[in-house]
Amino acid sequence: MFKKIFFIVAVAIASVNAKAQTADEVYNSYLDFNLARLEGRTGEALELGEQIMPNVAKLTDKARTSYYYSMGNLYENDKQSVKALPLYEKVVAAEPNYYVGQRALAYMYGKKVEELSKKLNASEGAEYKRLYDLYVAQVKKTLPHLEKAQACDPSPETLALIKSFYKFMKDEQSLKTLNARMAVMSKNCIDLLSDK
Known part of the structure; x- marks a missing residue:
């Protein structure tokens, strides 16, 4: 029983650590996201953008605003207006x-x-x-x-x-x-x- 609990706790800690990214890692992901978007790789850009979302607070204020606009635009073009709207609201509030x-x-x-x-x-x-x-x-x-x-x-x-x-x-x-x-x-x- 103790081994089972230890194993579950270890897996939970590992998954949290795997998801937690440093500010530099998030910014590098943001650069990859922008490159995919600018090169027209929309599906990849959406996927990268969604991976950034849980850690977006680690971007600088200006990078975060730019990210929100870009994601909003991608969502809007993908006919996901419900997801685009709150991002555009954040952009306008920030800038x-x-x-x-x-x-x-x-x-x-x-x-x-x-x-x-x-x-x-x-x-x-x-x-x-x-x-x-x-x-x-x-x-x-x-x-x-x-x-x-x-x-x-x-x-x-x-x-x-x-x-x-x-x-x-x-x-x-x-x-x-x-x-x-x-x-x-x-x-x-x-x-x-x-x-x-």
Whole structure:
């Protein structure tokens, strides 16, 4: 009995030690992940990225933010939006001026807006009111990210979408101040993440 318990404890310790990586080992894995991603080896990049995830805290703050964006992008392109969304949220929280992350997050939130819009158009009565409130809340969640992306990388389509949301909500004040807000936001734009 004692040998059996000793064996189980030894195996458990060995498996924990096997998974625990030093900061240098995690960073080397991160470099391998980036190389696979840049060379278009998507499946391998996803696998390497998922191996990094349990030890991601050992990366520097900037490398971690870059990793989160890259993994989010890989997940999104692999039709795993549920996994991509929280990673994009971490990117925007860490680097709010990174407009590429803002646009990615706006796109993810926009999917929910589109979903709610279809349900809203097919509803009536109390259900319409409930869905309308959900729709407006989701639009309000999406707009700041769209505005930052538009401020840093203007697009007629994005601007039209922003304006249509404000018009739908009958928010004339936000429409009037849109250009001034975006002018301020445009002064602090980051288009590339550095991991150094």
